[in-house]
Amino acid sequence: MTVTILLVILLSAAITYLFTPLVAKIAQKYNLVDNPKKRMHPAHTHEGIIPRAGGTAIFLGLFIPILLLFPVTKTIIGIFLGALILITVGIWDDVKDRSPYIRFLVNCLAAVIAIGTGVGIAYITNPLGGIVHLDIYKITFNFFGSHTIIVLADIFALLWIVWTTNIVGWSGGVDGQLPGFVAISAFVIGLLSLRFIQNDPNQLHVTYLSFATAGAFLGFLPWNFYPQKIMPGYSGKTLAGFMLAILSILSYSKLGTSLLVLVVPMTDAAFLFVRRILSGRSPVWATSGHLHHHLLSLGWSKRKIAVFYWIISAAAGLAALLLNSRHKLYAGILILAGVAAFILWINFFRKLPTRKDIEDF
Secondary structure (H helix, E strand, O other), rough: OHHHHHHHHHHHHHHHHHHHHHHHHHHHHOOOEEEOOOOOOOOOEEEEEEEEEHHHHHHHHHHHHHHHHHHHHHHHHHHHHHHHHHHHHHHHHOOOOOOHHHHHHHHHHHHHHHHOOOOOEEEEEEEOEEEEEEOOOOEEHHHHHHHEEEEEHHHHHHHHHHHHHHHHHHOOOOOOOOHOOOOOOHHHHHHHHHHHHHOOOHHHHHHHHHHHHHHHHHHHHHHHOOOOOOOHHHHHHHHHHHHHHHHHHHHOOOOHHHHHOOOOHHHHHHHHHHHHOOOOOOOOOOOOOOHHHHHHHHHOOOHHHHHHHHHHHHHHHHHHHOHHHHHHHHHHHHHHHHHHHHHHHHHHHOOOOOOHHHHHH
C-alpha cells in the first residue's frame, strides 16, 4: 500500500508539473492572463502579466491517475463532474471576470452533484462526548429508480462544501501560498483516512484521492512559488476548496480535523465575512483586507507569508494526527484565538501604512 501511495503522489505531481508549462503557454496565447494594469482587482498582490488557468493542470494531475489506476465508483464520478464544472467556469472567469453570484451558484451546483452521488455528513462527533446524528430525517422518492434524500446530512454537506470551496481560495493571494497549504492539508487527511481502511475497505479509494490531491498541488508549487510563473486562477482555487471539503467528509476525519488544519484561512474568512456584512457590503465581493494583505503591509515578503501558512497547516496537521477529538478542540481554539487576536490587532489597534503612504515614503 505504501508503494501505491507513493506512486499516486509522484504520478499526480509529475503530471501537474509537466502540464503546467503547456497550460501557461496556452493561457498566454488566448489571453488568459492577469494584468494588473488592465484588470483592476482590490486583492491583487502581484506585478506584471501572469498566466492564469493553472487549475487545469492541477485537475489533470489529480484525476488522470485516479481514473486510470483505480475502480471508478459513483461517488468518484460525482466528484469528477463537480470538479469539471468548477474548472470550466473557472476558465470562463479567467477570460473575463464573472459575477461572484454566478460563481457562487456554480459552486452550489458542483456541491449538489457530489452530494447526489453519496457525499453527505451523516453524523458529527461531539468532541466533548457523543455523536450528533444527521441521518434521521429521510425523503424517499422514485425517479428512474428509488432515491433517498437525507435531509440534514445533505444540507450540512452543502453548506460545508460551498463554504470551504469559497474560503480556501481567499487564502491564495501570494505566490505559493495556496498549493503549499492545500498539499499539506490533503496529505494529512490521507494519513487520517488510513486508520479506517480495515473497517471500511472503500476508504482506500478516499485515501488515494487524498494523496492524489496532495500530489497534484505539490506538482504545481514549483511553478507558483515566488516569483510565480503561473497563477492557479479561480479554477485552481475553487478546485482546492472543493476537494478539501469532499475529502474531509469522505475520510471520516470530518469537520473537526479540517477546521484544525485550515484554521488560518477559516478564521481569516470568517472575520472578513462578518466585517463585510457589518459594513453593508456583499460578503462575496473581493476586498484587500485578507490576512496576507496585512502581512505584506507589515513588511513580510511573499515567500515568508507562504511559508508561514505552510508551517501553521503542518503544525495543525500534526496535532490532528496525534490528538483525540477533545484535544483537537482545545488545540483548534488555541490556534483560532491566536490568529483572531492577531487579525483584530492589525485591523483595529495598529495603523498600517497605506499604499499611498508607501509611495510617498
